[in-house]
Amino acid sequence: MKENASQTPAIELINVSRRFVSPTGKSLTALRDFNMVVEPGEFVAVVGPTGCGKSTTLNLVTGLARPSAGEVRLMGGPVNGIDPRVGFVFQTDALFPWRNVIDNVMAGPLFRGKSHAEATRSARDWLARVGLSRFEQHYPHQLSGGMRKRVSLAQTFINEPEILLMDEPFSALDVQTRTVMHEELLRLWAERKASVIFVTHDLEEAVALADKVYVLTAGPATVKSVYPINLPRPRVVADIRYEPRFIEYCRTIWEDLRDEVEMSYRRASQAA
Amino acid sequence: MTDTPLENMAPIFRAGTSDAEIEAAALKAMQRRKQAVLFWRLVILVGILGAWELAANRLWIDPFFYSSPSGIVMRLYEWITEGTAEGSLWFNLWVTMEEALIGFFAGSIAGVLVGIGLGRNQFLSDIFSVYIKAINSIPRVVLAPIFIMIMGLGLASKVALAFIMVFFVVFANAFQGVREADRNMIANARILGASNWQVTRTVIVPSAMSWIFASLHVSFGFAIIGAIVGEFVGARFGIGQLISIAKGTFDAAGMYAAIILVMLVTLLAEMIMTMIETRLAKWRPQQHTDMQ
Numbered sequence: 001m002k003e004n005a006s007q008t009p010a011i012e013l014i015n016v017s018r019r020f021v022s023p024t025g026k027s028l029t030a031l032r033d034f035n036m037v038v039e040p041g042e043f044v045a046v047v048g049p050t051g052c053g054k055s056t057t058l059n060l061v062t063g064l065a066r067p068s069a070g071e072v073r074l075m076g077g078p079v080n081g082i083d084p085r086v087g088f089v090f091q092t093d094a095l096f097p098w099r100n101v102i103d104n105v106m107a108g109p110l111f112r113g114k115s116h117a118e119a120t121r122s123a124r125d126w127l128a129r130v131g132l133s134r135f136e137q138h139y140p141h142q143l144s145g146g147m148r149k150r151v152s153l154a155q156t157f158i159n160e161p162e163i164l165l166m167d168e169p170f171s172a173l174d175v176q177t178r179t180v181m182h183e184e185l186l187r188l189w190a191e192r193k194a195s196v197i198f199v200t201h202d203l204e205e206a207v208a209l210a211d212k213v214y215v216l217t218a219g220p221a222t223v224k225s226v227y228p229i230n231l232p233r234p235r236v237v238a239d240i241r242y243e244p245r246f247i248e249y250c251r252t253i254w255e256d257l258r259d260e261v262e263m264s265y266r267r268a269s270q271a272a
Numbered sequence: 273m274t275d276t277p278l279e280n281m282a283p284i285f286r287a288g289t290s291d292a293e294i295e296a297a298a299l300k301a302m303q304r305r306k307q308a309v310l311f312w313r314l315v316i317l318v319g320i321l322g323a324w325e326l327a328a329n330r331l332w333i334d335p336f337f338y339s340s341p342s343g344i345v346m347r348l349y350e351w352i353t354e355g356t357a358e359g360s361l362w363f364n365l366w367v368t369m370e371e372a373l374i375g376f377f378a379g380s381i382a383g384v385l386v387g388i389g390l391g392r393n394q395f396l397s398d399i400f401s402v403y404i405k406a407i408n409s410i411p412r413v414v415l416a417p418i419f420i421m422i423m424g425l426g427l428a429s430k431v432a433l434a435f436i437m438v439f440f441v442v443f444a445n446a447f448q449g450v451r452e453a454d455r456n457m458i459a460n461a462r463i464l465g466a467s468n469w470q471v472t473r474t475v476i477v478p479s480a481m482s483w484i485f486a487s488l489h490v491s492f493g494f495a496i497i498g499a500i501v502g503e504f505v506g507a508r509f510g511i512g513q514l515i516s517i518a519k520g521t522f523d524a525a526g527m528y529a530a531i532i533l534v535m536l537v538t539l540l541a542e543m544i545m546t547m548i549e550t551r552l553a554k555w556r557p558q559q560h561t562d563m564q
């Protein structure tokens with residue numbers, strides 16, 4: 001059993017489909033025959049045209065939504081409701097605006113029944129790691145976008161998730177801040193090696209961060225191709241983008257993705 | 273295109289002005305503005321009261337119907353020193369306040385609880401929404417005679433009327449506030465490990481709070497309306513009863529005096545509510561004055 005456990009994938013989506021049925025009875029297929037495997041400690045990036053079903057995929061893994069067909073497995077077991085091993089970083093701000101920074105970070109441990117003192121201790125620790133110790137008592141609206149994102153990271157990481165899902169977490173940030181956040185994310189991830197699914201629109205971001213890049217088709221989403229990224233770690237995100245192999249990866253994947261993006265735009269304009 | 277000079281535009285400083293100077297200037301500008309606002313408020317008040325007094329004095333309007341500021345003040349003074357036809361003024365004021373306050377607190381607590389309960393439960397809200405709409409479309413004051421018939425001339429009937437006036441306003445806002453709670457934020461809380469009850473307490477209630485407070489501001493006024501209408505229809509004491517008696521004796525000054533009393537009390541309640549709200553909403557962004 002023990003040896004087996006190390007081989008069980010952290011996340012498995014097996015022939016998953018997801019249909020949305022509108023109140024008028026019309027159905028829309030967002031995912032069809034979707035297969036994905038994430039090994040323990042692996043960093044997977046997912047790129048695909050807008051509206052193809054990337055967020056839907058993540059929602060299935062969290063347990064917030066159920067597949068219409070197929071199976072989602074976490075660490076070898078089926079998903080029943082929200083799994084405590086999962087952490088999720090949202091695209092938009094999901095911080096609680098009425099709580100100051102430290103209370104936001106403490107939320108997870110307190111929800112999970114830790115004592116106040118213990119929660120405070122580890123919240124301080126995490127705020128130090130994301131470099132926000134001086135802002136403990138600030139409210140979210142008093143922080144910059146990049147700082148708020150770091151609070152979100154601390155809020156998610158404090159629960160020590162084994163499975164980390166990120167839905168375009170940095171897309172609202174400017175380019176410099178984004179690079180800083182990439183470094184920070186890789187550093188935090190390297191400490192504990194969670195299994196990550198990172199959804200993004202930004203191909204360079206995907207290649208710079210991930211071990212594997214999944215390219216999805218225009219909706220309904222299926223996996224079009226999977227590219228292993230064999231760039232050495234630890235990576236310096238600010239420099240990696242000038243390496244020839246990085247550029248090569250980006251070009252190859254973009255060739256593949258472009259068709260889908262064009263198809264998605266064509267469809268959207270036809271519908272309009 | 274002409275340049276319209278804007279009075280409120282922030283001043284442009286010479287290069288090299290120190291921060292302290294700029295801050296001092298900003299502070300002074302703010303004070304000046306506050307004083308100007310206060311000044312114009314007083315001017316308008318004095319103007320209106322003066323015009324009223326003058327018009328009544330010169331018989332441009334009939335003081336029998338419209339009374340006059342001095343007449344009203346005299347009546348208030350008389351009530352305060354000698355009491356009203358129905359006993360001391362303070363007792364009558366207290367009777368109305370007691371009815372309104374009990375109705376207000378009971379109505380808003382019930383409104384918040386039911387609003388959040390139904391807002392969180394789609395099935396229950398689908399069932400009850402039609403009944404709530406139906407009851408809500410009854411103009412509340414027509415219930416006054418029924419309540420008085422059932423519960424008598426005393427406290428209970430007025431409280432019931434004030435309650436029903438407050439309940440629906442607060443309920444509707446609490447319900448809407450729950451519905452408007454950010455879905456991402458709820459999902460975030462749940463993934464962080466919150467149970468249903470924890471989601472309600474830490475996400476739903478705080479985000480519905482601004483909606484609830486908006487309704488509380490108006491609903492104290494509604495509670496007073498409930499109490500006074502109840503007293504019109506049948507009571508032995510209270511401000512509504514004083515107005516009723518004043519009407520019976522064609523005492524215009526008495527009616528206006530009672531109105532002013534109610535106005536003052538409601539303003540006071542509004543001020544207290546705003547204070548509590550500011551205290552609770554310290555997390556909200558504050559307005560910054562536009563100063564470079």
Ligand SMILES: Nc1ncnc2c1ncn2[C@@H]1O[C@H](COP(=O)(O)OP(=O)(O)OP(=O)(O)O)[C@@H](O)[C@H]1O
Pocket residue numbers: 020021028029030048049050051052053054055056057219
């Ligand atoms: N709750 C829902 N009800 C009905 N349809 C939905 C729902 N959620 C998503 N969809 C549909 O499913 C499809 C996929 O949506 P999804 O949010 O997963 O896209 P996405 O890939 O995350 O897009 P983006 O990159 O723009 O975030 C879309 O066509 C969307 O309209």
Ligand SMILES: [Mg+2]
Pocket residue numbers: 054055056167
């Ligand atoms: Mg999305």
